[in-house]
Amino acid sequence: MRISVIAWKELIQLRRDRLTLGMAVALPVMQLLLFGYAINADVRHIRTVVYDEDQTAASRDLVRSLEATGTYDIVGNVRDHGEIETSFQSGDARVAIVVPARYAADLGAGRSPTVGLLVDGSDPQVVGSATSTASSLVAARGAELAAQRTPPIGIEPNILYNPDQRTALNIVPGLVGVILTMTMVMLTSMAVVRERERGTLEQLIVSPVRNAELVIGKILPYIAIGYLQMSLVLALGRFVFDVPILGSVPLLFGIAALFIAANLALGLSFSTIAKTQQQAMQMSMFFFLPNILLSGFMFPYESMPAPARVLGNILPLTHFLRIVRGIVLKGSALRHLYGEVIWLAAILAAFVLFASLRFKKKIT
Amino acid sequence: MTAIIETRDLSRRFGNLVAVAGISLRVEQGEIFGVLGPNGAGKSTTIRMLCGILDPTSGSGTVMGFDIARDAERIKERIGYMTQRFSLYEDLTVAENLRFYAGIYSVARSETKARVESTLERTGLAQRRSQLAGTLSGGWKQRLALACSTIHQPPLLFLDEPTAGVDPMSRREFWEQIHQLASAGTTVLMTTHYMDEAERCHRLAFIFKGRLLDVGTPEQIVARRKLRVVELDVDRATEAAEALRHRPGVDEVAHYGHMLRVATYDVRDPLAFTRDALADVGIEIRSLREARADVEDAFVSMVRAEAQEAAAAPAARAS
Ligand SMILES: Nc1ncnc2c1ncn2[C@@H]1O[C@H](COP(=O)(O)OP(=O)(O)O)[C@@H](O)[C@H]1O
Numbered sequence: 001m002r003i004s005v006i007a008w009k010e011l012i013q014l015r016r017d018r019l020t021l022g023m024a025v026a027l028p029v030m031q032l033l034l035f036g037y038a039i040n041a042d043v044r045h046i047r048t049v050v051y052d053e054d055q056t057a058a059s060r061d062l063v064r065s066l067e068a069t070g071t072y073d074i075v076g077n078v079r080d081h082g083e084i085e086t087s088f089q090s091g092d093a094r095v096a097i098v099v100p101a102r103y104a105a106d107l108g109a110g111r112s113p114t115v116g117l118l119v120d121g122s123d124p125q126v127v128g129s130a131t132s133t134a135s136s137l138v139a140a141r142g143a144e145l146a147a148q149r150t151p152p153i154g155i156e157p158n159i160l161y162n163p164d165q166r167t168a169l170n171i172v173p174g175l176v177g178v179i180l181t182m183t184m185v186m187l188t189s190m191a192v193v194r195e196r197e198r199g200t201l202e203q204l205i206v207s208p209v210r211n212a213e214l215v216i217g218k219i220l221p222y223i224a225i226g227y228l229q230m231s232l233v234l235a236l237g238r239f240v241f242d243v244p245i246l247g248s249v250p251l252l253f254g255i256a257a258l259f260i261a262a263n264l265a266l267g268l269s270f271s272t273i274a275k276t277q278q279q280a281m282q283m284s285m286f287f288f289l290p291n292i293l294l295s296g297f298m299f300p301y302e303s304m305p306a307p308a309r310v311l312g313n314i315l316p317l318t319h320f321l322r323i324v325r326g327i328v329l330k331g332s333a334l335r336h337l338y339g340e341v342i343w344l345a346a347i348l349a350a351f352v353l354f355a356s357l358r359f360k361k362k363i364t
Numbered sequence: 365m366t367a368i369i370e371t372r373d374l375s376r377r378f379g380n381l382v383a384v385a386g387i388s389l390r391v392e393q394g395e396i397f398g399v400l401g402p403n404g405a406g407k408s409t410t411i412r413m414l415c416g417i418l419d420p421t422s423g424s425g426t427v428m429g430f431d432i433a434r435d436a437e438r439i440k441e442r443i444g445y446m447t448q449r450f451s452l453y454e455d456l457t458v459a460e461n462l463r464f465y466a467g468i469y470s471v472a473r474s475e476t477k478a479r480v481e482s483t484l485e486r487t488g489l490a491q492r493r494s495q496l497a498g499t500l501s502g503g504w505k506q507r508l509a510l511a512c513s514t515i516h517q518p519p520l521l522f523l524d525e526p527t528a529g530v531d532p533m534s535r536r537e538f539w540e541q542i543h544q545l546a547s548a549g550t551t552v553l554m555t556t557h558y559m560d561e562a563e564r565c566h567r568l569a570f571i572f573k574g575r576l577l578d579v580g581t582p583e584q585i586v587a588r589r590k591l592r593v594v595e596l597d598v599d600r601a602t603e604a605a606e607a608l609r610h611r612p613g614v615d616e617v618a619h620y621g622h623m624l625r626v627a628t629y630d631v632r633d634p635l636a637f638t639r640d641a642l643a644d645v646g647i648e649i650r651s652l653r654e655a656r657a658d659v660e661d662a663f664v665s666m667v668r669a670e671a672q673e674a675a676a677a678p679a680a681r682a683s
């Protein structure tokens with residue numbers, strides 16, 4: 001009853017605070033479009049060198065059709081792997097196509113030849129385009145060749161320097177977690193600090209409202225906003241960026257509750273430390289940065305140094321990212337995700353404990 | 365009489381600062397009890413301890429029989445508290461503010477609507493029901509704040525500087541409401557530093573630098589200071605004031621327009637005393653009469669005595 005009164009009040013305030021509300025909705029949309037289009041944009045005309053060990057009509061035919069896709073600009077032929085390395089280092093080329101010596105012979109003998117595609121991984125967008133174009137081309141040719149009763153050609157993309165490249169697909173589910181982290185922590189911490197700044201918090205803590213009622217009533221509307229943001233990102237991802245959700249949506253939304261609650265608890269903890277809304281905002285930003293860097297959103301978790309991995313592990317986003325990517329991209333079921341869910345629950349418990357220890361119905 | 369509030373040596377420090385230093389007092393049911401003191405005296409800190417939102421560092425107290433440290437939540441259900449800056453939700457309308465406070469004080473849902481309506485009617489806020497609280501003027505804000513903190517009809521009401529920044533007409537109406545509440549049985553404890561308001565309280569407590577200087581009815585407090593006051597009209601008022609101020613037996617000299625108000629302490633005939641004092645410096649008196657000493661005179665005198673003692677204490681220790 002008191003919870004619903006507090007939530008009702010919070011909703012009215014939220015409705016009148018057009019800026020915050022607008023931000024809560026516009027932020028996910030903007031971020032998604034920005035990230036989505038930047039990553040999705042087909043990178044064309046990638047400077048490419050060819051190392052044709054076979055030197056047959058068949059191998060030249062393959063290179064020609066790869067060039068015809070428009071993705072690769074053949075800038076030269078090289079004679080060994082050393083020269084590929086050199087052209088990568090100098091920036092003359094970012095992709096190398098390696099046709100093995102027995103390409104034509106293998107094709108003729110009914111074996112699957114494997115064409116090498118070496119990609120300079122320092123630019124993830126190049127990697128995305130280079131590998132996907134080659135794969136689809138080879139798949140198409142494979143079908144064509146299969147019709148002639150010849151075995152399919154394999155392509156073996158080989159990404160140098162940064163072997164764990166993510167594709168555009170990873171961005172959409174990742175953004176779900178990133179946006180929730182940013183807005184949930186910030187909105188809750190500010191919602192409480194605002195009351196302290198305006199003096200209404202004292203009026204609240206002198207009332208018989210219980211701690212739990214106050215906290216739950218205050219964060220309920222923000223949980224709703226969190227789900228709204230999540231639905232928006234997933235829907236846009238599905239219909240604009242063609243990222244289908246392979247796994248169970250109810251499972252995703254269920255586990256997301258843990259994640260949202262963990263962020264809200266953290267926001268409440270911040271609100272007990274920050275004196276002004278500005279400080280609350282700064283603290284949220286300060287928290288946001290390691291989330292972007294250490295969670296596996298920007299850089300693959302596996303390639304981070306050990307201390308960064310330890311730090312990354314205590315961020316709820318790290319675990320939520322694996323969960324959301326697992327469910328959306330791989331169709332993971334709950335049994336695949338137990339480890340991450342337990343982590344998330346443990347972090348949530350720790351945050352809630354901290355928040356409730358700090359959040360007292362007392363003046364300090 | 366039953367004590368609604370009772371404290372013993374109630375104290376609160378903030379680091380090295382002693383905000384409240386050993387206050388013992390008793391407030392009876394149905395009283396309008398005023399707490400007087402300059403800014404920083406410790407009034408708000410005292411109220412916060414009584415409301416159970418700030419723990420005392422030492423000493424104890426009970427409010428309606430509940431211990432302020434142990435049973436804070438029980439106290440909170442039974443009191444109304446209007447904070448120092450009327451803390452309303454400025455982005456909620458008048459009616460929404462009332463509904464919200466009715467809700468968090470668990471006014472039954474079936475009753476809330478009627479309660480809010482009658483409050484709107486009674487306070488004259490009905491025409492402004494849909495106005496955002498932030499756009500109300502000071503007087504209306506105060507009225508709404510009082511309505512919010514009494515919507516659950518608490519038997520005990522704490523008001524922290526309820527009339528600060530409010531125009532005289534609104535203050536007058538506000539006091540009418542306070543007296544109505546009190547005659548209906550509500551106990552009211554309020555802080556103020558308006559001396560004229562102090563005189564409207566049944567009893568007063570004077571707080572200065574966290575210490576309780578005196579408690580009693582306004583008449584008792586004034587009487588205990590043994591002050592006698594004269595008001596005079598003189599030629600060179602500034603010079604006259606200066607001459608009087610340095611005269612032993614003069615507690616305080618204050619300008620009131622063309623008049624001087626002189627408070628004397630322990631002087632048998634204040635009229636003759638004043639005449640003599642001004643004759644010595646050759647200033648002519650146009651008119652002179654004795655006036656009633658008031659709470660302000662008593663307060664100033666008490667604070668002055670305290671300051672003198674404080675100044676004397678280190679000297680005494682040194683000798
Ligand atoms: N939360 C706090 N932290 C530190 N000092 C405080 C706090 N609250 C009050 N004080 C200090 O305690 C003293 C008494 O303050 P207060 O009770 O607000 O005075 P009053 O209400 O009489 O003006 C002041 O010196 C004030 O600065």
Ligand SMILES: [Mg+2]
Pocket residue numbers: 404407408409448524
């Ligand atoms: Mg105060």
